[in-house]
Amino acid sequence: MAQAMKIAIVDDEQDMRQSISQWLALSGYDTETFSSAEEALKVLGPDYPGIVISDIKMPGMDGMQFLKKLMGSDSALPVIMITGHGDVPMAVEAMRVGAFDFLEKPFNPDRMSELAKRATGARRLTLDNRVLRRELSDGGQIMKKLIGQSPVMERLREDILDLGQADGHVLIDGETGTGKTLVAHALHAVGSRAGKKFVLISCAALEEEALAKRLFGPMLPEDSMLPAIEEARGGTLVLEDIDALSETLQAKLLSVINEQGTPAETRIIAISNLQEAGKTCEDALRPDLFYRLAALRITVPPLRQRGEDILTLFTRLSEQFSEEYGCDAPQVSAQEAAQLLQAPWPGNVRQLINIAERAVLQSRRGSGTIASLLMSDHEEMQPVMTTEGKPLKEYVEAFERMLIDNTMRRHKGSIASVMDELCLPRRTLNEKMAKYGLQRSDYLA
Template sequence: MDIKRSVAIIDDEAHLRESVAQYLQLYGFDTTTYDAAEPALKQISPDFAGIVVTDIRMPGMDGMALLRKMQSVDPGLPVILMTGHGDVPMAVEAMRIGAFDFVEKPFEPERLRDLCQRATEIRARTLETRALRRELSDGTVLMRRLMGNSPSVAKMRETILDVAQADGHILILGETGTGKSLVARAIHACGPRASKPFVTLNCASVQAGQVEAMLFGAEDWPEKPLIDQAEGGTLCLEDVEDLPPGAQARLLEAINAADPTGGAARPLNMRIVAVSSRLGNSPPPAEVMRDDLYFRLAGLVVEVPPLRARGEDILALFSHFTIQFAEEYGCEPPTLNAGDAANLVQAPWPGNIRQLINLAERAVLQARRGETNISALLIDDGFDGPVMAVDAEKPLKEHVDAFEKMLIDHALRRNQGSVAAVMTELALPRRTLNEKMAKYGLSRQDYL
């Protein structure tokens, strides 16, 4: 987390004001000084990436009035008060109404430094949380995070926009690590319930005996039930197949507009988005999920494609993540050669995007040491397919031909010689595919 160590210092006494500023600057804080509250208020906005240190006793607007103004501008802005001995009761009252802390003059500089350090860390977390919330409520931002131009991803984005405008319950299907949770948030953010709560429960991470209490409440459960927290918005149930039988029954009651507490019937004013890496397009066995609940949740279905089916998206995603990690580690991102690119595209990616992110970070760490062997990292990850080597003496056309042959060869293997399936996967017309297979000596019979 990048912490901005900015401090606005407000005091009418120039000597104290400048002394505090110089001391904090020695410890890496960026300081701005003001001789009165009014000019400081004009400069400090809700997005101010720092904290405020102010005296209490000042002509015009005093520190207490300034604190109240700051609270109305941004209740999450840390304000530290400097006070004389006689003003301690006032400072205690200030903390009650929202001040971060106070120091009594004459104070130890180290105490003020430590307070400023803690306050800036808290401020950074506050602003980071706000930014995340804004992002999670912005459908356009979330859709941009669903990167890729492959036909499968383009189709998924269209589906998200379509189902987001409907109001039925949704089942999101896909392998682990494909980004299903991001898709769920995108559906919420692009729909009419975007301004309402988005509440998530990972059914696999909660003890079976607690799931019902968390969802519907219980006498010995102190927290507000999730079904009430999500009122008007979206309830996202991750790993929905792990819902215990009792919770499945009560959820079905709620969906069927019956009060889950056994009282009068009431409509369920929320959308349920169920997420699963193990369910499919047909009802699961009864011991996994009751079929009446499955059909309720699967009114609309969104399938998130596995990474191995996304073709050149793999290279774009790998480049994106290596650039991010290179910035984090302060080095240059690794450069892909033709062999690395071919092997990345052909790897099976059982861990999908999550695995790709992990590999991108290891590739950056490798590059920082002056090495570049991405294909070796893939082998370490269990890739047991043919590794394409690169001969630096070959012209570009031969590299391109070798890459193209590998793509078609692997597509034929995956689809057991089905030309129609290969045409769909590689977006090639039959005549073009036949010509390329003949060019590279590939026969359908060899893959049946």
């Protein structure tokens, strides 16, 4: 669930504090007020869950000193400064120091609400990204995100652990939507560079000149960041869409790699998202660069090769979306389970996420089927089937495992409740749980 955003109002004038607070409270914000910068600094830490609105002219520590203190503690904290009439030079200086924006007295309350909305949106994104980065720096946590017991997923996790401990450059390829960027995060998190810089650049998102500057420099004096190759020194540089690099930038990257020696100062993880039919990353890159990057290589398996992991993933995703939307997760029938297993999944995990969310929304409305969602994605497919059929026994076992897994999860590991709901004797339930690798300890609240 999205974190509720606060607004800290800092002003030495009580009437101004109260009027701002009342207006923002009417707009749905949670506000707290402070009569001085010194008082506010006791509360406003680096991960403050909100934004700050502060007057510039205050006794004691003035607004500019306050702003500098806040920026020193958390440069991404949005601070809206209130300036007196005609104090434009001071407002410009505040923006240079790092203020999010400014309001000039007398200000329009609607303008303040608009700024607050933009600032809290930016703050929420910053805090969400920080949480994500903390998760991604924890090797154990990120490996848990690579869900699945299929042989291909077991092999993927083993490859990540092995290559994570190595220190060479890595090439990750695979179909779109399979989770290649997540694998790059995992490689960094389980290796010796965990905790060091992790810098991700999309080679397809920038024009060549801008990409060259971002990767290699030189940066201008007013630029706030280092070239990526320097920024990631000692850590990992991930280059998404590596096949989009021009020949000139390929040559520059190869030169940098050769200059680093062994072990590399900056480990490079290249991700290939080549979509052209009949072409591979090897076709797109010059041979000497390709072989330097592909000395260690991981191919992320497509979803259609992951067997009953599809049902496990669908269950986890639908549970997450049902919690987000405040409704029950849809119950999957045997026929729907078979349809999920049979679908070709050209969009892979990304497509499954979309289907799971739409299934929860359909269930909340009390209409629609999983089959209709699959068919709406690929209307030309009649029926929705992979090219490789499976024995009926595999579909039955996959559904049976999903049913026991879901029931154990719903009853938080209560064997008696599961036996009662599924009408199974204790011995039969134990045998099936052992067969499917399900352990009661995984479900205890």
